[in-house]
Amino acid sequence: MTDGLLIFGKTIWNMLFIDWRIMAISAVLAVIVFLLGIYLQLKKWGEGSRAYGGPSQSGSVWAFLKTLVHRIRKESGSKVINILVMDVFLQRRTFKADKLRWFMHICILYGWIGLAFLSMAVTTSYEMYGVFIANDHEMFPNAWIMLEPAFDFLSYMLLIGIAIAFGRRLFSKDTRAFSDETDWILIALLILVVASGFYAQYLRETTDITVRMLTSEYPAEYYGSFGNSFTIFHEVFSLFAMVAYIPYSKFMHIIASPLAILASGGGKK
Amino acid sequence: MKPSMTSERFTAVQLMELDACTRCNECLNWCPVYEEINTGQFTPAELPEGRTATEQEALAYSPRNRIMVLKDFINKGYGWRARLFGPKHIPEEDILKFKDELYHCTTCGACGSVCEAGIDTVEIWESARANMVINERGPYGKQSGFIDLLKSYNVFAADQKDRLCWIPEDIHVEDTAEVGYFTGCTAAYRMQKVGVATVRVLDALGIPFTMLGEEEWCCASVAVRTGQLGIAKEFVDHNVNAAKKKGIKKMVYACAGCHRTSIIDWPKFYEGGELPFKVYALSEYLCELMDEGKLKPEDFKFKNSLDKVVTFHDSCHTGRHVGIYEQPRRILELIPGIKLVEMERNRSYQRCCGAGGGIKAGVSDLALKLAQERVRDAEEVGAEMITCTCPFCRRNIMDGINAMDTNVVFEDEMVLLAEAMGLDLTVPQNPYTDKNM
Numbered sequence: 001m002t003d004g005l006l007i008f009g010k011t012i013w014n015m016l017f018i019d020w021r022i023m024a025i026s027a028v029l030a031v032i033v034f035l036l037g038i039y040l041q042l043k044k045w046g047e048g049s050r051a052y053g054g055p056s057q058s059g060s061v062w063a064f065l066k067t068l069v070h071r072i073r074k075e076s077g078s079k080v081i082n083i084l085v086m087d088v089f090l091q092r093r094t095f096k097a098d099k100l101r102w103f104m105h106i107c108i109l110y111g112w113i114g115l116a117f118l119s120m121a122v123t124t125s126y127e128m129y130g131v132f133i134a135n136d137h138e139m140f141p142n143a144w145i146m147l148e149p150a151f152d153f154l155s156y157m158l159l160i161g162i163a164i165a166f167g168r169r170l171f172s173k174d175t176r177a178f179s180d181e182t183d184w185i186l187i188a189l190l191i192l193v194v195a196s197g198f199y200a201q202y203l204r205e206t207t208d209i210t211v212r213m214l215t216s217e218y219p220a221e222y223y224g225s226f227g228n229s230f231t232i233f234h235e236v237f238s239l240f241a242m243v244a245y246i247p248y249s250k251f252m253h254i255i256a257s258p259l260a261i262l263a264s265g266g267g268k269k
Numbered sequence: 270m271k272p273s274m275t276s277e278r279f280t281a282v283q284l285m286e287l288d289a290c291t292r293c294n295e296c297l298n299w300c301p302v303y304e305e306i307n308t309g310q311f312t313p314a315e316l317p318e319g320r321t322a323t324e325q326e327a328l329a330y331s332p333r334n335r336i337m338v339l340k341d342f343i344n345k346g347y348g349w350r351a352r353l354f355g356p357k358h359i360p361e362e363d364i365l366k367f368k369d370e371l372y373h374c375t376t377c378g379a380c381g382s383v384c385e386a387g388i389d390t391v392e393i394w395e396s397a398r399a400n401m402v403i404n405e406r407g408p409y410g411k412q413s414g415f416i417d418l419l420k421s422y423n424v425f426a427a428d429q430k431d432r433l434c435w436i437p438e439d440i441h442v443e444d445t446a447e448v449g450y451f452t453g454c455t456a457a458y459r460m461q462k463v464g465v466a467t468v469r470v471l472d473a474l475g476i477p478f479t480m481l482g483e484e485e486w487c488c489a490s491v492a493v494r495t496g497q498l499g500i501a502k503e504f505v506d507h508n509v510n511a512a513k514k515k516g517i518k519k520m521v522y523a524c525a526g527c528h529r530t531s532i533i534d535w536p537k538f539y540e541g542g543e544l545p546f547k548v549y550a551l552s553e554y555l556c557e558l559m560d561e562g563k564l565k566p567e568d569f570k571f572k573n574s575l576d577k578v579v580t581f582h583d584s585c586h587t588g589r590h591v592g593i594y595e596q597p598r599r600i601l602e603l604i605p606g607i608k609l610v611e612m613e614r615n616r617s618y619q620r621c622c623g624a625g626g627g628i629k630a631g632v633s634d635l636a637l638k639l640a641q642e643r644v645r646d647a648e649e650v651g652a653e654m655i656t657c658t659c660p661f662c663r664r665n666i667m668d669g670i671n672a673m674d675t676n677v678v679f680e681d682e683m684v685l686l687a688e689a690m691g692l693d694l695t696v697p698q699n700p701y702t703d704k705n706m
Binding site: 052087177257263 | 276277278279280281282283284285286288289290291292293294295297324328333343344347348349352378381382383384385386387388389392396399498537538542589592617
């Protein structure tokens, strides 16, 4: 183990720091690109009028948000909560239409959100807090190991969802006919993220510690921590494909669709 | 540089809804127009003669595709690339092709009912049509004649003085009353039996009512449905103010088109956005009276048993658009001798008869095909009669029946009710007697 680097008066294992630096820069960049895309989308939506036949709001983000809130507030608080739970979170409308598609959506959406949320939680809380504040270098890898079952569960959820999405296009003539490159690009990205994720995990668990020490110097027992350059590729790629790319792609429906459901009072029955 | 396709007439929420489409394709399972084109029952005039549409060509007429194309057009004018590098030109022929696809929609709203993202599709189609008209690309075919017709304040270019020429002499129409009956152009000039049945039922049930008479202008549905909104405000303001003068607090409708337009569209154009009266489908109003105990089933004093297997066709306008499904069925179930059966597609999943959205005028052969599909739906469940609360559906379904070898007949719900009550449905002789359908 090396002496590490001194940051804000704290010693950081130097190789962890390399990982951390790459990830931190990637995460910040991905979030900036994401926010810029969202801002441009909001400006586009703000070109519309507040009410039917009214004047354009000239691309005002603020005007759009006010319009949206105004529409949502047409419903009572309890109805909005009901719509949020039943139609947004549990996707009741999809459930009514097609159970298999509903299961696929739920697997992909919650697998994805769950992985993103847990990763962010671990990296921001345990890593930042553990290393910089508590000066406890073992907190982060411990947390990572503790949450491994949850990561596994969410990863398999995502895998099942993607397998269904892919399988539907493979075996259902209609689904295949109605799919175009937009759908295939997104499925391909998801497959790449999931496949690289599983492979990265395999490397973490099986690669000899000396190889993993190319990029990390956690003690050998902490196999779940950052560990190899492929892992870093997976993480950086995931950040850009699954976060930064959202506002610029069909993935945007993940944000727009719940808002549309809320704005339409749960949609036509 | 101005975008080739502007955002005019779209609301901010509608622009967001374009991005909300998940491309689940559920709308393809329910869109009647897409089904007709995809199965080769109907070929749009824009496609080469002598062959049916390919799968991809049919897809162009689907709700999903319209959303995709609109989203693409709007993105080219206002999306992130346009923000960074300027709007991208869209060839005019692409926009006109889209216009043709857009105007083949009956605006039935089936796509919106099943949309997993809750997109209010009908409003988007109508905004897109209004956008086309503003930019002198729409409307479609004969629909452009509506505005000329409406110069006489009704869609038949008839004399407004004759608006009440069909009212039987023994029916008393109050000068002012809490309840108003908005007749609609069709019942006033072309389906006067429906009008007579309605006033007879109201009279027999002891419900005092008033009518706007000459001051009742077209509800403006045909203009709004086809995107020709220039006259809408004038017509809406006129009708609402006329109703105010009559002291009307509850306006009842036996026409689904007028009903939908009044409850959904009038508030968009009327100053302040809130109408000074409540809007009811007639069956809804009668059910409310029954629920309040002010009207009892025995008050209908039925004299005749109709002894028919009847199926109820939910009009898109009163059904999917407004959400009235059960009240017309409750009224039908009161009628002695009627055996009510449901078509496989009913209520919010109903199949559009093809009359709406300007299709009857714009693409009449498509309207006829769709009507025939609906008649086949009725045949499948062994119905002898189709009933409905929409004069437009009545006209189109009857056209469908006439073009088929079928024993199914059609009758308006109010006419059935009046017949069962033993009311006299004779329409007094008037200048439009020979034009009645």
